[in-house]
Amino acid sequence: MTHNTITIDGQEVPFEVGQTIMDAALAAKVYIPHLCHYPGLTPHGNCRLCSIEIGKKSVAACTTPAVAGQQISSNTPAINAARKSITQMLFIEGNHICPSCEKSGNCKLQAMGYFLGMLDEHFPQFYQRRKIDASHADIVLDRDRCILCDLCVRASREVDGKNVFAIAGRGTEAHLIVNSSSGKLVDSNLEVDDLAANICPVGAILKKSQGYDVPIGERIYDQHTISEIGLQESIAKESKSDDN
Amino acid sequence: MSFLDMDERLVALLEQVEFNRSPLTDIKHCGSCEIGLIEGGVCNAENVKVLQEFRANCKTLIAVGACAINGGVPAMRNHFDLKDCLQEAYETGIGVTNPQIPNDTELPLLLDKVYPIHEVVPVDYYLPGCPPSADAFLQILGPLLAGKEPVLSSDHLHYD
Numbered sequence: 024m025t026h027n028t029i030t031i032d033g034q035e036v037p038f039e040v041g042q043t044i045m046d047a048a049l050a051a052k053v054y055i056p057h058l059c060h061y062p063g064l065t066p067h068g069n070c071r072l073c074s075i076e077i078g079k080k081s082v083a084a085c086t087t088p089a090v091a092g093q094q095i096s097s098n099t100p101a102i103n104a105a106r107k108s109i110t111q112m113l114f115i116e117g118n119h120i121c122p123s124c125e126k127s128g129n130c131k132l133q134a135m136g137y138f139l140g141m142l143d144e145h146f147p148q149f150y151q152r153r154k155i156d157a158s159h160a161d162i163v164l165d166r167d168r169c170i171l172c173d174l175c176v177r178a179s180r181e182v183d184g185k186n187v188f189a190i191a192g193r194g195t196e197a198h199l200i201v202n203s204s205s206g207k208l209v210d211s212n213l214e215v216d217d218l219a220a221n222i223c224p225v226g227a228i229l230k231k232s233q234g235y236d237v238p239i240g241e242r243i244y245d246q247h248t249i250s251e252i253g254l255q256e257s258i259a260k261e262s263k264s265d266d267n
Numbered sequence: 268m269s270f271l272d273m274d275e276r277l278v279a280l281l282e283q284v285e286f287n288r289s290p291l292t293d294i295k296h297c298g299s300c301e302i303g304l305i306e307g308g309v310c311n312a313e314n315v316k317v318l319q320e321f322r323a324n325c326k327t328l329i330a331v332g333a334c335a336i337n338g339g340v341p342a343m344r345n346h347f348d349l350k351d352c353l354q355e356a357y358e359t360g361i362g363v364t365n366p367q368i369p370n371d372t373e374l375p376l377l378l379d380k381v382y383p384i385h386e387v388v389p390v391d392y393y394l395p396g397c398p399p400s401a402d403a404f405l406q407i408l409g410p411l412l413a414g415k416e417p418v419l420s421s422d423h424l425h426y427d
Contacts, residue, residue, distance in 0.1 A: 114337070121426035122333050122397035123340050128427065137424050142393040143336050147386055150338075150345040239427055248421075 029093040031055075031075075038089035045073055045085040048097075049257035054250040055097050056106055056138065058113075058131055058224050059172035060085040062260035064181055067173050071109050072135065076102060107139040115146045116195070118153070118167035119225075125234035126226030128242025132170060133225075134249035153198060158209035161231055162220050169199050169227040179219035187213045199227070270304070272401035280405075283412050288321075297324045302411060306331045306398075308338040309382045313375035322388040327411060330390045331404075333397040333426060335383065342381040349379055392417060396425045 028035045029044065031053050038047035043066060048055050059070040068083035075084045076096040084097070096102060113132060121127045135141075153166035171190055176199075179187040187208075191200045203210035213220055215230060223229070239245075243252060273280065288297040297303070297317075303325030309315055322328055333339040344352050358366040384390060394407055403423040410417040 118343075118346075120333070120337070120340055120343060123343065124427075133426055136426065137421060140421070140424065142395055142419065142424070143330065143385065143390075144383070145385075148337060148342070148383060150342065150380060152346055245425075 027091050029089050029095060031095045032098050042089050043085055044087050044089050047089045049254060052254055054253055055084045056135060057085060058135060059174060061174055061222060062257050064177045069171060069173050072106055074105060103139060107141050110135050110139055110141055111145045113170045114144045115148050117169060124226045125229055128239055128245045130226055131224035131249060134244035138249045156208050158207040161215040162208060162213060163229050163231055164208055165227055166199055168225045170225055171197055172224060174222045175219045175228055178222045183217040183219050185212055187211045187219055269398035269401060270404055273404060297321050300325045303328045304331050305384055306335050308334045308341050309384055309387050310341060311375040311377050315387060318384055318388055327391045329392045329394055330384050331394045332399060336393055336395055337383050338381045345380045349377055397427050
């Protein structure tokens, strides 16, 4: 019998044929940092936080299939330094003013900064001017904080069976758009219980009227690391699939 | 102000340090110092001059708090042109009487945007938080005063 295993930082990790390195790692409770990966959604490799090295080649763990015998480096000082730089670039590209953001404490970008020991944003700020869409009764879209992870786009298409969001433009012009006649959320069929309205890792898509239900200081990443929560999300998804 | 949250621990600190230019003293210009703590973003010409004076006189310069590090809440004005901000505040805003944009030579000129301090001068250390806690201050200052490299522990790393 051939052993379907890969090795991540010296640890043997089993996988099933067809699994990505990310899926195999999370199933084995090995955390690989990620922002745009979500168990069950098609991986896109947008954020590059899950960059790992197979030999000397750098690849995204979320889109690379696991192949028997792969020797993978992930949790090394050099790779984590690169991940910190990526996180800093995500910060300076948008307008991430944590003290004024409702999502502070529940934000995965912020939690990634904490996890990687990011003290400053290093690069010059872009201070981009992006449009807010507060037209929807229950949901607000603040593009200032969008990191273009594409999770809402995929959640809407793949889980909600709708097609509310898309990414338009390229490079620094890339931005989240709403597929409705007016381009506004109010004219879309987005509903507050849709996965797309709940999946945003940052404070770009927020539900109205509940921003401070949980006080600052008592929120998820005030009490847990993103590695703990990342593994929990994966386990929760697995047990849900088993139930079905 | 969160610096003062050190409370009685300030007494022990004062046995090791002497305050030069600070909100606790009436010194107008920064003299030669070991450590400079700068809070706030850079929003006007005077801020630039003061910051440059600190950089020239302080062996170690520390950016303290969210505004110093990335512009913070005041940088939300970067969403608008400076002219529009001034017009809204002093000419067209609701409740404005005797509308005129202040133009006294004594007033420092506003910059086009609010900038983090590391975009104006080189910065040696960063102490994030809005504001950083007294413990976070001590975690940085303690080792620095002992001539060691400071490390902020993860439980004191916060951006809010």
